[in-house]
Structures are given as C-alpha cells and as structure tokens.
Amino acid sequence: MSINRSLTLPLAALLSLWSAAPAAHALKIVATVEDVASIAREVLGKDGELITLANPSQDPHFVDPRPSLLLPLSRADALLVVGLELEVGWLPTLLKGARNGNIQLGGAGYIDASSFIMPTDVPTGPVDRSQGDIHPRGNPHYLKDPHNAVLVANGLAERFVSLDPERADAFRKRAADFAKAIEGRIKAWETRLAVLKGKGLVSYHKSLNYFARWAQLDQVGYVESKPGIPPSPQHMVQLIALGRARKAAVFATESWFPTAQIEFAAEKCGRPVTAVPGLPRSNQPYADHIEDVVAAFIKGAS
C-alpha cells in the first residue's frame, strides 16, 4: 500500500495535537475544503483546532474518502462544509463511518457555509444528477468572491458561539477584524481589477463565475459542456466560435483539470491559458489566496 507522506505527516501531527488537548474544551473543527478552512481558522484563532480533509491540490468535487479521514471526523465537535452538494460524492460515506452524532446533517455541529451566502446558478427546473451535472443546488464556488468570505466569517462566528458560548467575544472580534481587513483589501483589489472589466472569460469548469461577476468579466463559455461533463467535439467548435466572436481574453483553468482542450481553444483564439489557483494552499491565509487569483487574472489578460 502506498502512503502519501506529504499528506499523512501533517495530519498525524495535528491528530497528536488534538489528543494532547492543550486548551481545555477548545473546539475541534473539521473542514472539508481549504477555502472554508482558511476562513474558519481566522475566526477560531487560538480558541480551537482545525483539520482539513481534502488535499487542496485536488478537485474538491472528487476526493478519495480514505479511511484515515475517519479519525478526525470521529472526534470533531463540528464539521464545516462548503455545501450546495460540492462534497456529495465523497462526504456521506465518511460521515456514516465516523459515527459521530455531533456532526451529522442537521446536528448542532454540522455547519453548512453556503447557508450564509446567496448562491448563483440555482436551477429553476428539475435536475437529473444522472445527466452528470455536479452543481444541482447552485454554484458552490462562492468563495472566489471575497464579499462572500465576509458573510461566511460572520456566520461561522455565531455558530462557534453557540458551540462554545464562553469564547463568544473572541470569535466575534476575530470575525469583525477579518471582515474589516478583507473589506479594505477589496477596495485595493477592485482598483487593480478595473483592467478586466468587460473582457471575455472562458473557463474550464463553472468555478470562476463569482469571481467573474465581481471583476465584471464577461463569461463567454466553459470547456465543460455541463459542470463535470467533458466537452464533445461539437461543443469545442461552438466554444471556439464564441470565443472568437466575443474576443475572449482570458482562458482560465485550475490545475486539476485536463489541459488539452482549453489549450486548443485558447490557441485557436490567439490567447494563452491562465492557471488560476483553485484553492488556498494548506494553511495559506484566505486573503493571500485571493491575491494570487487576482494576480493570475491580471497577468492572464495582459
């Protein structure tokens, strides 16, 4: 059996921290994905411990539910999910196996961060998952807009308060500090993002819509014919025609998607491919991640 050392060692280190219980009754939080984790870490500060399940270099829709992920879940006070069925392909198996009543769906320790934001792309008609659409309840990539990070931080603070009322002031102060810092950064980012206004965007997956709306990019199309569905040759022909007609300037993709089709489309439209960071790196502050995304787009559009 192969062991991924880069993943196994930090997890083991964190688990030994948990079992040592350094601060009495400090909240033990498990987050599914590194973007919600990066915000929760800011709100928790020293008043809790956090473990992220998914490797941030992999597509968060498709995570291997390794048995080693059961141990942190079995001991958690709360589970923080992105929601909108982002994790539906892998989390239910783990939740069942963890046998932890605190964190089951609807329990006091089950925190769905999508409940704090207003999702886009919510289907109005019936959705058939057998057709492969992996965004059946709306677009789950909402943390690419930092306005949503502020809403999530404030929502998390109140959920942490309900789990640990004695630390209420600390949770609320950290969320307020985070909101203030992000709002200041938003002004500076928007000044720089002005160069993107009205430019056409082609993305591999429907994962950059919230960013595109914030940056006032024109979302021309997607390489995938539906979220999670690779393109047909006919779809590629249509996408390239659209890209040319609407002068698409940025062809953006995350590292976990195949590269051949987006490279082909970009080349046909005379543009380079822009690699956009899909998630914060492990323990990377949320603001640093958005800075990386903003910088990648500005470079890609030049």
Ligand SMILES: [Zn+2]
């Ligand atoms: Zn998606």
